[in-house]
Amino acid sequence: MTRYGSAPHGAIAAAGLTIPGQWAEQALCTQADPDAWFPTKGQHALAKTATRICQACPVRVQCLEYALSGADTWGGIATGIWGGTTPAERDQLRQQQKAVAA
Numbered sequence: 293m294t295r296y297g298s299a300p301h302g303a304i305a306a307a308g309l310t311i312p313g314q315w316a317e318q319a320l321c322t323q324a325d326p327d328a329w330f331p332t333k334g335q336h337a338l339a340k341t342a343t344r345i346c347q348a349c350p351v352r353v354q355c356l357e358y359a360l361s362g363a364d365t366w367g368g369i370a371t372g373i374w375g376g377t378t379p380a381e382r383d384q385l386r387q388q389q390k391a392v393a394a
Contacts, residue, residue: 315354329373346376
């Protein structure tokens, strides 16, 4: 995770999303190749490496919650590995959240 300029933790970003808090500084992904979290189609081994690192991450839950808030989208499409989940897995989680809320 990278910090967004000099904005304070918890500040509102231009897109209306909350900038990650201090939890992001503890994320294991900050110590690894960032490309692993945004594998292209067919890079299954790279995606598995990222999800394996996420499983041991102390801030996995916060990362997943942040992603589910919409931080994982680019142009309206969910992207990347966040909180140890793929875009398809997060889409399923969002559908489950909607069903519970209804």
